[in-house]
Amino acid sequence: MPVFSRFLRYFMAVAQHGSIRKASDELHIAASAIDRQVLQGEKILGTQLFERLPSGLRLTTAGELLLTSCRRWSRDLNALQTQLDNLKGLRQGSTDILIPDALTKGFLPTLLGKLRQTHPGIMVSIHVRKSHDMGELLVKGHADFALMFNPGHMRELTVRTHKEIPLGFVCLPSHEIAGLDEARFSLAAEYPMIVPAPPLALWRPIGVLEAETGVKVATVAKADNIQMIKSMVLEGAGVGILSYLDAYDEVQKGQLAFTPITNRKLPPLTLALCVDRSRQLSTAARFIITEIENFFAEQF
Amino acid sequence: MPVFSRFLRYFMAVAQHGSIRKASDELHIAASAIDRQVLQGEKILGTQLFERLPSGLRLTTAGELLLTSCRRWSRDLNALQTQLDNLKGLRQGSTDILIPDALTKGFLPTLLGKLRQTHPGIMVSIHVRKSHDMGELLVKGHADFALMFNPGHMRELTVRTHKEIPLGFVCLPSHEIAGLDEARFSLAAEYPMIVPAPPLALWRPIGVLEAETGVKVATVAKADNIQMIKSMVLEGAGVGILSYLDAYDEVQKGQLAFTPITNRKLPPLTLALCVDRSRQLSTAARFIITEIENFFAEQF
DNA sequence: AGCTTTTGCTCTCTTTTTGCGAACGCACCA
DNA sequence: TGGTGCGTTCGCAAAAAGAGAGCAAAAGCT
Numbered sequence: 105m106p107v108f109s110r111f112l113r114y115f116m117a118v119a120q121h122g123s124i125r126k127a128s129d130e131l132h133i134a135a136s137a138i139d140r141q142v143l144q145g146e147k148i149l150g151t152q153l154f155e156r157l158p159s160g161l162r163l164t165t166a167g168e169l170l171l172t173s174c175r176r177w178s179r180d181l182n183a184l185q186t187q188l189d190n191l192k193g194l195r196q197g198s199t200d201i202l203i204p205d206a207l208t209k210g211f212l213p214t215l216l217g218k219l220r221q222t223h224p225g226i227m228v229s230i231h232v233r234k235s236h237d238m239g240e241l242l243v244k245g246h247a248d249f250a251l252m253f254n255p256g257h258m259r260e261l262t263v264r265t266h267k268e269i270p271l272g273f274v275c276l277p278s279h280e281i282a283g284l285d286e287a288r289f290s291l292a293a294e295y296p297m298i299v300p301a302p303p304l305a306l307w308r309p310i311g312v313l314e315a316e317t318g319v320k321v322a323t324v325a326k327a328d329n330i331q332m333i334k335s336m337v338l339e340g341a342g343v344g345i346l347s348y349l350d351a352y353d354e355v356q357k358g359q360l361a362f363t364p365i366t367n368r369k370l371p372p373l374t375l376a377l378c379v380d381r382s383r384q385l386s387t388a389a390r391f392i393i394t395e396i397e398n399f400f401a402e403q404f
Numbered sequence: 405m406p407v408f409s410r411f412l413r414y415f416m417a418v419a420q421h422g423s424i425r426k427a428s429d430e431l432h433i434a435a436s437a438i439d440r441q442v443l444q445g446e447k448i449l450g451t452q453l454f455e456r457l458p459s460g461l462r463l464t465t466a467g468e469l470l471l472t473s474c475r476r477w478s479r480d481l482n483a484l485q486t487q488l489d490n491l492k493g494l495r496q497g498s499t500d501i502l503i504p505d506a507l508t509k510g511f512l513p514t515l516l517g518k519l520r521q522t523h524p525g526i527m528v529s530i531h532v533r534k535s536h537d538m539g540e541l542l543v544k545g546h547a548d549f550a551l552m553f554n555p556g557h558m559r560e561l562t563v564r565t566h567k568e569i570p571l572g573f574v575c576l577p578s579h580e581i582a583g584l585d586e587a588r589f590s591l592a593a594e595y596p597m598i599v600p601a602p603p604l605a606l607w608r609p610i611g612v613l614e615a616e617t618g619v620k621v622a623t624v625a626k627a628d629n630i631q632m633i634k635s636m637v638l639e640g641a642g643v644g645i646l647s648y649l650d651a652y653d654e655v656q657k658g659q660l661a662f663t664p665i666t667n668r669k670l671p672p673l674t675l676a677l678c679v680d681r682s683r684q685l686s687t688a689a690r691f692i693i694t695e696i697e698n699f700f701a702e703q704f
Numbered sequence: 705a706g707c708t709t710t711t712g713c714t715c716t717c718t719t720t721t722t723g724c725g726a727a728c729g730c731a732c733c734a
Numbered sequence: 735t736g737g738t739g740c741g742t743t744c745g746c747a748a749a750a751a752g753a754g755a756g757c758a759a760a761a762g763c764t
Contacts, residue, residue, distance in 0.1 A: 105721085106448065109409040110751080124712065137752045139713060148406065150687055151488045158711060158760040166488050173484050177477055184473050188451045188466050387450055405750085410722080424741065437723050439742060458731040458740065 107181060111145040112174055114138045115153065119171045123160035132263050182394075189387050197388025198227040202238045202250035206305075206330065210352040212251075215399055219392065226388050235305075242380050248389035249379045251396075253305055254372075259381075264393060266376040267400045270364040271309060274337055274344040274351045281343060282361035289313055289367045292321040296342035298333050301326040309373060310345055317367065334360065347373055407481060411445040412474055414438045415453070419471045423460035432563055482694070489687050497688025498527040502538045502550035506605070506630065510652040512551075515699055519692065526688050535605075542680050548689035549679045551696075553605055559681075564693060566676040567700045570664035571609060574637055574644035574651045581643060582661035589613055589667045592621040596642035598633050601626040609673060610645055617667065634660065647673055 106113065117127035118138065128135040146153050153170060154161035163171060203212065216228060231247060238250040243260045255263065273291065275281050281291065299321060300306040314321055325342060327333045330350045337344040337360060344351075345365075354360035377396060379385065385393070406413065417427035418438060428435040446453050453470060454461035463471060503512065516528060531547060538550040543560045555563065573591065575581050581591065599621065600606040614621055625642060627633045630650045637644040637660060644651075645665075654660035677696060679685065685693070 105409055105411065105444070107409060107411060107445070109405055109407060111405065111407060123710090125710080133751095134753050135711095136713080136715090136754075140751080143713085144405075145407070147684060149485070149488060150684075150690070151492055156712065160711065166491055169484060169487055169491075173480050177480070180473050180477070184469060185449070187469055188449060191466055191469075192451055384447055384450075390450070423739090425739075433722095434724050435740095436725080436742075436744090440722080443742085456741065460740065 108177070111141045111148075112177075114141045115145060115170065116174050116178070118142060118154070118161060119163055119167060119174075122162060126160075130266065132257060185390075189391065192387070197225070197386055197391075198229065199249075199386065199389040199392050200229045200231060200247040201392070202231050202233050202241060202247045202252070204235055204251065204253060205232055206253070206350065207251060208232060209331075210349055211399065215395065219395060223391070226391065228392065238378070242378065245380070245383065248383075248385060249377055249393060251375060251377055253376075254374055255376045255378055261378045262381045263376045263378055265397045265400055266374050269347045269349050269373045269375050271306070271345065271347055271373060272362050272364040274334065274346045274354075274360050274362055276337065276340065277358065277361045279343065279361065281363050284363050286366045287363045289317055289365050290319050292345065293319050295322065297321050297323050298325040298327065298336050298342045298344045299323050300330070300333060300345065301328045304328055304330065306345070306347060306350075306373070313365075313367060349375065408477070411441045411448075412477075414441045415445060415470065416474050416478070418442060418454070418461060419463055419467060419474075422462060426460075430563075430566065432557060485690075485694075489691065492687075497525070497686055497691075498529065499549075499686065499689040499692050500529045500531060500547040501692070502531050502533050502541060502547045502552070504535055504551070504553060505532055506553070506649065507551060508532060509631075510649055511699065515695065519695060523691070526691065528692065538678070542678065545680070545683065548685060549677055549693060551675060551677055553676075554674055555676045555678055561678045562681045563676045563678055565697045565700055566674050569647045569649050569673045569675050571606070571645065571647055571673060572662050572664040574634065574646045574654075574660050574662055576637065576640060577658065577661045579643065579661065581663050584663050586666045587663045589617055589665050590619050592643075592645065593619050595622065597621050597623050598625040598627065598636050598642045598644045599623050600630070600633060600645065601628045604628055604630065606645070606647060606650075606673070613665075613667060649675065 114127065114131065114133070117131050118124055121127050121130065124138050124142070125135050127133075128138055131138070142153065149166075149170070151166040152164055153167035155164055216230075219226065219228075231241070233241065235252045235255070238247075238252050239255075239258050239261055241247055242250055243258075249264070253269075255261065273281050273287055273295075281287060281295070299310060310321075313319075325333075325336060327336070330346065333344045333346060334351065334354060336342065338354070346362075348355075348362055348364070351360050351362050355362050377393060379393075414427065414431065414433070414437075417431050418424055421427050421430065424435050424438050424442070427433075427438055431438065442453065449466075449470070451466040452464055453467035455464055516530075519526065519528075531541070533541065535552045535555070538547075538552050539555075539558050539561060541547050542550050543558075549564070553569075555561065573581050573587055573595075581587060581595070599610060610621075613619075625633075625636055627636070630646065633644045633646060634651065634654060636642065638654070646662075648655075648662055648664070651660050651662050655662050677693060679693075
């Protein structure tokens with residue numbers, strides 16, 4: 105059990121999402137359990153922390169009070185943790201990381217590059233694996249943590265952080281769509297599309313979306329390789345459908361534009377940072393994880 | 405479970421007492437359970453929090469760091485609790501309190517007197533009972549909390565606060581002993597003594613002390629009434645052996661002097677604030693309890 | 705209006721965590 | 735050399751927490 109009580113952790117998640125079920129998704133804890141903790145916490149503090157609306161939970165002023173304290177405590181704890189790490193001389197160590205092929209380009213190399221400069225003593229070993237192999241390797245202790253898409257709920261694993269990766273249209277910056285802040289999926293019928301094919305993970309949600317909405321995608325090309333799709337878009341062959349992560353590099357460089365698709369039916373694509381529930385993380389691993397968490401919090 | 409995690413609560417107790425077993429006595433939790441939490445906490449934080457000495461546990465610098473944070477968090481929580489109380493308009497309510505006869509004079513009336521002025525809306529009902537009856541009344545819900553001496557461990561009760569009450573010599577301010585900061589029990593052989601008799605609770609520990617040390621107390625008078633003993637001391641009849649609590653009033657007024665006895669063999673006399681473990685305290689009760697806790701922390 | 709979806713909450717069952725008490729090893733002290 | 739006090743370990747029982755299905759109510763959608 106982490107330093108703070110279950111109640112505080114659950115409370116923060118619920119306060120952030122305004123909904124027990126959302127918090128349940130993030131924490132990978134049953135909604136009923138979270139509900140009970142919140143109720144019990146309110147009883148202990150003797151105050152209603154949330155007002156119950158049909159749309160979810162909204163903080164009362166009492167709840168806001170507690171939340172601000174919680175935030176401060178969390179920051180304190182983080183600061184304390186790094187103080188402790190510095191105290192015992194964290195400047196060296198090694199970590200084994202599992203990542204899917206999709207992350208071999210993009211933000212992760214950039215992040216690790218910076219890390220090498222600030223903390224040259226830490227060595228990271230990258231292992232590129234299929235998502236479904238990662239769980240086993242993690243449990244066997246062959247790696248400290250894994251970044252994986254849409255992780256199935258394994259009892260032995262815990263999701264420390266997770267991030268919704270927006271799906272969207274990728275086009276040249278000069279294209280009309282590039283001007284939009286967000287786009288409806290029906291646009292896929294109006295422009296020439298270059299779409300992912302199996303075994304790419306993106307193929308699934310796009311297929312689902314097509315079936316659910318009835319939109320007939322104007323497919324002009326398919327490819328089972330992300331880089332191939334991007335290259336074709338760069339050549340002006342059409343508009344790609346990719347995740348933000350796939351296009352991250354080119355978007356940063358201004359070569360491509362990314363416009364997220366807004367659709368209720370869109371199955372979420374989440375990138376999760378998973379660890380073995382029962383294992384103790386090394387200081388180096390913990391450090392890298394917090395770096396990644398910070399990046400998630402800032403960048404996206 | 406209270407707002408903070410078990411680990412933090414146990415850690416603070418251990419840090420304060422420098423010993424797991426002492427903390428165990430205070431928290432009324434088995435030492436093994438506390439040990440496990442501390443060990444686990446150290447594992448989670450990845451740092452040794454205590455150095456293990458044969459005499460007990462001493463905080464490492466890392467531990468000190470955590471402790472200061474803990475202290476701040478506790479203060480935050482207290483402040484927050486009163487903010488919440490104010491928010492929902494605590495200025496009224498009622499509490500039922502169980503006390504032993506020994507507390508009908510001394511600090512408690514004074515404390516409650518002040519309270520009446522600052523919070524006139526709160527009504528306290530005092531019930532004077534024998535210690536062994538209090539547990540049952542508490543469990544039955546006839547009172548919110550009880551102040552009792554040397555409470556036996558009842559499963560249904562929890563000790564929220566407890567205070568060691570020093571045993572010592574009570575004499576006129578002009579007496580030689582009054583000049584000492586602390587006194588050895590052997591002094592009881594050198595001055596005329598006025599000692600408590602059964603059924604006073606103090607009779608027991610003094611008897612034990614007499615047997616253990618072999619000191620022959622120069623008893624000139626016995627009484628089964630605290631007030632009687634004090635009156636005789638005031639008349640110059642001898643030196644009394646009483647608890648600090650018994651003499652509190654006269655010491656405050658400067659009429660008597662109190663000198664604590666230092667002796668390893670002295671069975672501790674503790675005054676405990678007990679509540680029903682499963683019951684939810686009213687805001688008024690909680691408020692009064694924190695007032696008493698504050699008094700304990702300051703005054704003694 | 706009728707439908708599905710989403711919400712918090714409750715219930716029962718299973719798993720995990722925690723507490724307890726006895727025992728162990730160690731260091732100190734008389 | 736026993737006794738004392740210390741932290742720690744272990745097995746077992748009890749308490750707490752999680753899982754998952756199901757409920758009523760409200761909102762949004764068709």
